Amino acid sequence: xxxxxxxxxxxxxxxSTSLHQEISKVAIHxxxxxxxxxxxxxxxxxxxxxxxxxxxxxxxxxAQTSGGKWVVFHFGMTGFLKYFEDMEEEPPHARMxxxxxxxxxLGYDCQRKLGEIGLADDWQKVVEARKMGPxxxxxxxxLDTFGEAMRKTRAxxxxxxxxxxxxxxxxxxxxxxxxxxxxxxPGIKAKDISKDRIxxxxxxxxxxxxxxxxxxxxxxxxxxxxxxxxxxxxxxxxRCGNDLQQKKFSGRTGFFCPSCQA
DNA sequence: CCTATAGCCTGACGGC
DNA sequence: TGCCGTCAGGCTATAG
Numbered sequence: 001x002x003x004x005x006x007x008x009x010x011x012x013x014x015x016s017t018s019l020h021q022e023i024s025k026v027a028i029h030x031x032x033x034x035x036x037x038x039x040x041x042x043x044x045x046x047x048x049x050x051x052x053x054x055x056x057x058x059x060x061x062x063a064q065t066s067g068g069k070w071v072v073f074h075f076g077m078t079g080f081l082k083y084f085e086d087m088e089e090e091p092p093h094a095r096m097x098x099x100x101x102x103x104x105x106l107g108y109d110c111q112r113k114l115g116e117i118g119l120a121d122d123w124q125k126v127v128e129a130r131k132m133g134p135x136x137x138x139x140x141x142x143l144d145t146f147g148e149a150m151r152k153t154r155a156x157x158x159x160x161x162x163x164x165x166x167x168x169x170x171x172x173x174x175x176x177x178x179x180x181x182x183x184x185x186p187g188i189k190a191k192d193i194s195k196d197r198i199x200x201x202x203x204x205x206x207x208x209x210x211x212x213x214x215x216x217x218x219x220x221x222x223x224x225x226x227x228x229x230x231x232x233x234x235x236x237x238x239r240c241g242n243d244l245q246q247k248k249f250s251g252r253t254g255f256f257c258p259s260c261q262a
Numbered sequence: 263c264c265t266a267t268a269g270c271c272t273g274a275c276g277g278c
Numbered sequence: 279t280g281c282c283g284t285c286a287g288g289c290t291a292t293a294g
Contacts (some may be wrong), residue, residue, distance in 0.1 A: 003287060059288075076288045078272080093272085112271050114288050130289095155265065163265095164289085173287045250266055253285085267293080276286085 002059055002075035004136070004169030004209055005217040010057045010073075010081050014063060014106070017083035022050050022101040030095035030113065036070075037119040043070045045119055046098065052216065055123050057135050058168025062123035068121050076114025082107045132168040136205050141167065146202045150190040157193060158186035158249045161205075170205070172252045173228060174212070178204045180227040185261040186254045231255045 002010070024075070026139045028039045049065040061073040073079075082091045082108050090097060091109035096117060098106040108117065120126050133149065134141040149166040150157070160166055161175040170178065179186050182204035184197060193201065216220035220231045225238055235244045237257035244255045 006287080010291090074288080077270090077286065078288085110271095111273070111285085112288085114271065153264090159265080171287055251268085252287090267291105269291085270289090273286090275285090276283095276294090277281105 003171040005212040007056055007061050008213050009217045011054050011061050013081060015054055018106045019051050023047055023098055024087045024101045025099040027097045033095050033113060033115060033117050035116040035118045038114050047112060057127050058132050058164060059061055070120045072118035072120055072126055074116045076112060076215055078112045079110040079115040118129055131165050133166045135168050135210055143202050147198050150198055153190050156187050156249055157190040157192060158254050160190040176255050177227050178208045181208055183261055186249055186256050
């Protein structure tokens with residue numbers, strides 16, 4: 001689930017449910033997911049405080065507390081947030097549950113434990129430490145920066161789009177959609193793509209991310225021209241109706257239409 | 263330096 | 279039904 005559009009949806013969800021509410025208690029069910037912080041430190045940074053603002057960079061969500069610290073959420077492949085009132089609605093793999101004074105709770109669920117929770121003085125430090133590239137929805141992400149990133153890598157374009165050090169936020173699913181919308185085949189070297197097509201790819205990156213955020217990252221709401229809802233074993237191209245092809249690129253399964261993507 | 267791969271962890275699914 | 283292998287939208291460390 002959690003690529004950039006999903007994490008942006010989580011961020012807005014946290015904003016609309018959990019901001020400015022005093023935290024009474026924090027239960028850490030899986031301390032092994034804490035990175036660089038002890039359960040006691042994390043509890044101390046949260047209990048008695050509230051969340052006052054959020055930020056997202058790539059696939060990372062940051063929530064600032066009234067004490068000034070930032071809680072860092074990463075979701076791995078299976079993470080999500082859920083705001084609920086009755087403890088019976090606590091999600092099945094809640095790794096941390098935050099109780100608010102109003103009686104509601106915010107659960108961080110992460111079935112496969114590939115996510116992480118951290119604490120930082122400011123979010124920029126986390127971005128730097130992880131050497132993340134620009135977020136494609138930030139003003140700093142321009143055609144020039146994108147073109148340079150694609151020129152300097154030797155990887156195939158799908159892998160390049162997924163490289164968080166080149167640009168942050170795109171994963172296996174959305175790289176397929178972006179390449180489909182741009183009409184570019186996933187297996188060609190990023191540096192061999194013409195300037196014109198790099199420009200088209202740049203706009204596809206922005207358009208796909210913006211559009212899918214509007215859809216709250218829910219494939220059922222995606223436009224009919226989108227590949228993602230057809231991205232399965234016997235899926236057909238929504239544009240020409242031919243069989244989609246699947247192939248591994250650096251270990252990840254990619255789907256594409258051999259006739260619409262050159 | 264670079265890129266591709268194995269491994270982390272858990273659960274769902276298909277084949278035998 | 280039960281077991282086993284494979285696969286899944288993440289990242290990192292390591293090998294080549």
